[in-house]
Amino acid sequence: MTQSANTPQNLFGLDREQLRACFAEMGEKPFRADQIMQWIYRRTADDFDLMTNISKDLRTKMKERFVIKHPELVAEQVSQDGTRKWVLRLDGGNAIETVFIPEDDRGTLCISSQVGCAMDCSFCSTAQQGLNRNMTTAEIVAQVWFAAKTLGGDFQNERVISNVVFMGMGEPLANTAAVLPAIHIMLDDFGFGLSKRRVTVSTSGLVPYIDRLRADCDTALAVSLHAPNDELRDKLVPINKKYPIAELMDACRRYLEGKDRKTHIVFEYVMLDGVNDHPEHARQLAKLLAGMAAKVNLIPFNPFPEAGYKRSKPEAIKRFSDILREKKIVTTTRKTRGDDIDAACGQLVGKVQSRQKNRLSGIPVVTQ
Numbered sequence: 001m002t003q004s005a006n007t008p009q010n011l012f013g014l015d016r017e018q019l020r021a022c023f024a025e026m027g028e029k030p031f032r033a034d035q036i037m038q039w040i041y042r043r044t045a046d047d048f049d050l051m052t053n054i055s056k057d058l059r060t061k062m063k064e065r066f067v068i069k070h071p072e073l074v075a076e077q078v079s080q081d082g083t084r085k086w087v088l089r090l091d092g093g094n095a096i097e098t099v100f101i102p103e104d105d106r107g108t109l110c111i112s113s114q115v116g117c118a119m120d121c122s123f124c125s126t127a128q129q130g131l132n133r134n135m136t137t138a139e140i141v142a143q144v145w146f147a148a149k150t151l152g153g154d155f156q157n158e159r160v161i162s163n164v165v166f167m168g169m170g171e172p173l174a175n176t177a178a179v180l181p182a183i184h185i186m187l188d189d190f191g192f193g194l195s196k197r198r199v200t201v202s203t204s205g206l207v208p209y210i211d212r213l214r215a216d217c218d219t220a221l222a223v224s225l226h227a228p229n230d231e232l233r234d235k236l237v238p239i240n241k242k243y244p245i246a247e248l249m250d251a252c253r254r255y256l257e258g259k260d261r262k263t264h265i266v267f268e269y270v271m272l273d274g275v276n277d278h279p280e281h282a283r284q285l286a287k288l289l290a291g292m293a294a295k296v297n298l299i300p301f302n303p304f305p306e307a308g309y310k311r312s313k314p315e316a317i318k319r320f321s322d323i324l325r326e327k328k329i330v331t332t333t334r335k336t337r338g339d340d341i342d343a344a345c346g347q348l349v350g351k352v353q354s355r356q357k358n359r360l361s362g363i364p365v366v367t368q
């Protein structure tokens with residue numbers, strides 16, 4: 001990998017292969033890459049001088065060539081339920097949001113992959129601002145590092161983050177060029193060392209990139225479905241006009257092909273009062289998912305200013321859930337977390353600075 005001597009490279013953006021190539025260029029042994037990764041990711045070190053098994057000479061060379069740079073903290077909010085939201089400033093002044101959700105048996109980090117989002121889902125707060133830009137691999141990875149460091153943990157001894165979900169700002173499969181290398185670092189034994197099952201990519205339904213994810217790193221998959229028929233989904237999730245439900249379901253079946261019976265896809269379904277919460281919708285959804293290794297996660301809608309939707313009534317959510325269960329569809333209802341700090345699902349907006357709107361009428365330009 002060629003790198004100008006005048007522009008130090010951020011180590012967060014390099015997976016193991018790339019880092020090994022850098023050390024080879026420097027005339028160093030490839031295993032140095034493994035050592036450096038362990039320091040940075042397993043032990044959350046951000047100071048070359050802490051890397052005591054690296055010679056002083058090499059540390060000096062590294063300081064000239066590399067930086068370990070994470071986004072700057074702009075604001076932190078802690079919810080009554082322990083959920084934490086960080087607003088992080090990226091290069092260029094944009095801000096994104098990262099949310100940590102502690103539970104008894106796990107610590108889940110919800111990360112962003114784009115500044116804003118072009119998908120224009122009608123119930124989503126992030127969609128209101130349009131897409132500003134894709135995040136880089138370094139910016140995506142650094143969210144995980146920053147969260148572990150801030151929480152006083154690491155990925156070696158004090159593992160506070162057990163799961164990472166791409167459910168923050170952005171459509172991760174519209175930024176595969178940065179997201180896939182970031183996942184490689186998360187799964188690498190010398191990186192964060194997370195298992196595939198503990199990294200979840202959530203997509204609104206970019207069908208070709210679901211196949212690519214399967215071929216590349218095969219993480220857990222979640223699909224933001226939100227409607228059981230094309231007529232309704234076209235309105236709620238406009239990418240459906242390009243990749244309708246039948247194509248999306250075929251891609252989901254391909255994703256599951258050859259996998260063990262424990263593997264399933266989570267279908268997310270935001271509950272909107274009087275819009276998609278009718279018993280007939282539940283019956284249509286059950287028919288759609290019949291025979292598939294699927295779980296449904298019902299998400300009570302989190303209202304935000306100008307949303308134009310209301311949360312479904314508890315009895316409507318229960319009735320919907322009961323119908324799915326009667327049809328043998330595993331169904332959970334998400335407990336709303338962090339809604340007092342706008343950290344709940346669909347509320348991430350980065351209320352920090354104005355951004356150029358770039359909403360693409362619901363049909364995104366998909367990056368390679």
Ligand code: SF4
Nearest residue numbers: 117119121124127170
């Ligand atoms: S729900 Fe997800 S894909 Fe849809 S606009 Fe919001 S962030 Fe983008």
